Amino acid sequence: MDDRPILVLGSTGYVGGRLVPLLLERGHRVRTAGRSVDKILARSWGDNPKVEAVQADMHDVVSLKAAAKGCRAAFYLVHSMSRPNRDFAAQERDAAYNMMEASRDAGMERIIYLGGLGEDFDDQPLSKHLRSRAEVGRILTLGSAKVTTLRAAQIIGSGSSSFELVRYLADRLPVMFAPKWVRTRTQPIAIRNVLGYLAGCLENDETAGLTLDIGGPDILSYAELFVLYSEVARIPKRRVIAIPFLTPRLSSFWTSFITPVPMTLVRALIEGLRNEVICRNKTIQELVPQELLSCREAIRRALEKTEHQKVETCLFDVGSTCMPEWASANDPDYAGGTRFEMGYKARLQGDPKKVWEKVERIGGEQGWYYGDPLWRLRGLIDRMLAGPGLSRGRPRGDDSPRVGDALDFWRVLISDEGKRLLLLAEMRLPGEALLEFKLDTHWENAVDLSMTAKFLPRGLTGILYWYAMYPFHILLFSNIIKNISNHAGTHIYARPERIKDK
Numbered sequence: 001m002d003d004r005p006i007l008v009l010g011s012t013g014y015v016g017g018r019l020v021p022l023l024l025e026r027g028h029r030v031r032t033a034g035r036s037v038d039k040i041l042a043r044s045w046g047d048n049p050k051v052e053a054v055q056a057d058m059h060d061v062v063s064l065k066a067a068a069k070g071c072r073a074a075f076y077l078v079h080s081m082s083r084p085n086r087d088f089a090a091q092e093r094d095a096a097y098n099m100m101e102a103s104r105d106a107g108m109e110r111i112i113y114l115g116g117l118g119e120d121f122d123d124q125p126l127s128k129h130l131r132s133r134a135e136v137g138r139i140l141t142l143g144s145a146k147v148t149t150l151r152a153a154q155i156i157g158s159g160s161s162s163f164e165l166v167r168y169l170a171d172r173l174p175v176m177f178a179p180k181w182v183r184t185r186t187q188p189i190a191i192r193n194v195l196g197y198l199a200g201c202l203e204n205d206e207t208a209g210l211t212l213d214i215g216g217p218d219i220l221s222y223a224e225l226f227v228l229y230s231e232v233a234r235i236p237k238r239r240v241i242a243i244p245f246l247t248p249r250l251s252s253f254w255t256s257f258i259t260p261v262p263m264t265l266v267r268a269l270i271e272g273l274r275n276e277v278i279c280r281n282k283t284i285q286e287l288v289p290q291e292l293l294s295c296r297e298a299i300r301r302a303l304e305k306t307e308h309q310k311v312e313t314c315l316f317d318v319g320s321t322c323m324p325e326w327a328s329a330n331d332p333d334y335a336g337g338t339r340f341e342m343g344y345k346a347r348l349q350g351d352p353k354k355v356w357e358k359v360e361r362i363g364g365e366q367g368w369y370y371g372d373p374l375w376r377l378r379g380l381i382d383r384m385l386a387g388p389g390l391s392r393g394r395p396r397g398d399d400s401p402r403v404g405d406a407l408d409f410w411r412v413l414i415s416d417e418g419k420r421l422l423l424l425a426e427m428r429l430p431g432e433a434l435l436e437f438k439l440d441t442h443w444e445n446a447v448d449l450s451m452t453a454k455f456l457p458r459g460l461t462g463i464l465y466w467y468a469m470y471p472f473h474i475l476l477f478s479n480i481i482k483n484i485s486n487h488a489g490t491h492i493y494a495r496p497e498r499i500k501d502k
Helices: 016-025 037-041 061-068 088-106 128-140 161-172 191-202 222-232 248-258 263-274 283-287 295-307 352-359 372-384 459-488
Strands: 006-009 030-034 051-055 073-076 110-116 146-152 175-179 211-214 239-243 340-349 410-416 420-425 431-443 446-457 497-499
Touching (some): 006 016, 016 030, 016 191, 030 037, 030 061, 051 061, 073 088, 073 191, 088 128, 110 128, 110 191, 128 263, 146 191, 161 263, 161 295, 175 222, 191 283, 191 295, 211 283, 222 239, 222 295, 248 263, 248 372, 352 431, 352 446, 446 459
Parallel strands (some): 006 073, 030 051, 073 110, 146 211
Antiparallel strands (some): 340 446, 340 497, 420 431
16 A cells, blocks of 8 residues: 555545544545644544644645645545635635645645535526535646546535534424425435545545546435434424525525524525536446445434434534634734733632533533523524524533534633633624633642633724623623532632733
8 A cells, every 4th residue: 555645634624524534444644734733633533643733724825735745645625615704715716726736746646526516507507605616626627636526415424514404403493494496306425425435536546537426325305304304303294395485595594593504504505405416427336336325324323423422523623723813912012902801710629620620511501600591692692693602512512622622602722631721702703702711720629710701802893892791701700610619519718809901
């Protein structure tokens, strides 16, 4: 076997995060690239000796060339659809050109790209998302590497955007009103089969330079998919009523409000309903034979993993874990513009490990130890503004938070066991915000616990927002510290004190 590494772009995403361990299992050396090396190393496979983690940005061709150097092949599994930037097509185009240049500079032999199914007809043009996916595939072929393009429809698996969309809608709505396109035929595929095809194409040179359609054995509409889900989940049969005048844009708003799937993803998925996405060729089944899971079996397995909280990757894994520059700046106050910081701390007597156990379990079903109605109200407002709200919860259940994990409307930037938990706000805000929990152990049974908010406002609106939230910070922070102490069974020396505001 060729010992040169395989570059995986998008290794901390939904598909990439599951592909890497499969490649390792098959004996390949893997180089994973991303904007945050810490996020890569925090994965369950991050410390594998056959994994090399490197920093690279798809929009920085220099870093991308460095990541590609010495690699014989690459998996291109990145996309910009989940980012709030409206012109995601331009971002994808820029990233694809950079990858094409980097692969040519590195003398890379192959690129395996996971794109989307769908044909562009005059009377039924592709949605913006599917058209962008097709354009990326064409750009990659302009380089010297032979490109294998796998075109897939909806991917069914625990944590996938398509499955979570169906799951939340079916679980919460006995009757669903949808655009007429909900009757369009589609050919979903199980995540297990997607991974099998990706790894199989790498190991079969006959797939080089080909565009191959991949799908499961079932062809059905989204409406039929909802009915099938209700049967497998053993809930009352769901009715789907197609409304001719209900636009995808309007549907995406209420769908995003009901489900935790981000608005950008919801809109792309719903707009793509107008295009029939079924396999036009079955060549892949001859080149990479495998047992294809039915839709029913794929849903059953996804539900089983969800119920047992054994979801390896999920759609919420996509998110930046880069420390904001303003948060680490050491410039004097007058040089850095307006920045706010406030917090509380208290000294606790007891086992520091038990204190950390309570800190790392914050959020999700556990709640925030104080003022949960206020947190839920803030989450509701965020959902109304098309933000994540509290609907994401803790995707990894009670497991220790790792760098890159979503936690309600936060993203974990640092999880230093027993010392520090730093969260980046992903809710809709007129600025950028961080929330930090810090433990400083002084002697065996004495620990200082602090909770601090940092905020970089955007314009006058951001400044007004900070002062509007200030009374709530005072109310929440001191009581959260006291209740964490109570839950940990520790004694608090004195009521929490304010840390000097900045």
